[in-house]
Amino acid sequence: MLFIWYWKNNPLxxxxxxxxxxxxxxxxxxxxxxxxxxxxxxIGIIISMSFVKDSDYSDGWEDxxxxxxxxxxxxxxxxxxxxIAPIAKMDCAEGYICGYNxxxxxxxxxxxxxxxxx
Numbered sequence: 431m432l433f434i435w436y437w438k439n440n441p442l443x444x445x446x447x448x449x450x451x452x453x454x455x456x457x458x459x460x461x462x463x464x465x466x467x468x469x470x471x472x473i474g475i476i477i478s479m480s481f482v483k484d485s486d487y488s489d490g491w492e493d494x495x496x497x498x499x500x501x502x503x504x505x506x507x508x509x510x511x512x513x514i515a516p517i518a519k520m521d522c523a524e525g526y527i528c529g530y531n532x533x534x535x536x537x538x539x540x541x542x543x544x545x546x547x548x
Contacts, residue, residue: 486525486526486529487515487518487522487525487526487528487529488515488529489526489529490525490526490527490528490529490530490531490533491512491515491516491529491530491532491533492512492515492533493530493533494529494530494531494532494533494534494535494536494537495509495512495513495533495534495536495537495540496509496512496533496537497530497533497534497537498533498534498535498536498537498538498539498540498541499537499538499540499541500537501534501537501538501541502537502538502541502542503541509537510540512533513536513548515529515533516532516548532548536548
């Protein structure tokens with residue numbers, strides 16, 4: 431019972447319900463305004479899907495960054511927050527290894543206090 435109360439009072443649920451009612455409404459004819467809104471939403475979803483990270487490369491980047499930082503600062507040092515992984519290069523066939531090597535170099539550069547580029 432508590433779950434149903436929470437779900438119905440959840441702002442996201444209320445927003446989705448209102449959006450659905452706005453799109454469908456009482457009439458079955460979709461107006462131009464609604465069609466444009468749906469088009470923008472579809473384009474936004476397609477664009478956001480293009481930014482999905484390559485998990486192997488990103489995992490290698492995170493591990494390599496931490497190891498590179500520890501290589502300079504010492505084995506028992508605490509790794510800083512890992513920056514967002516750059517886009518993988520096209521000539522890289524092995525995602526994890528390429529991400530690890532690139533992250534290792536960047537982590538060493540950050541630990542030395544130099545101005546680094548990804």
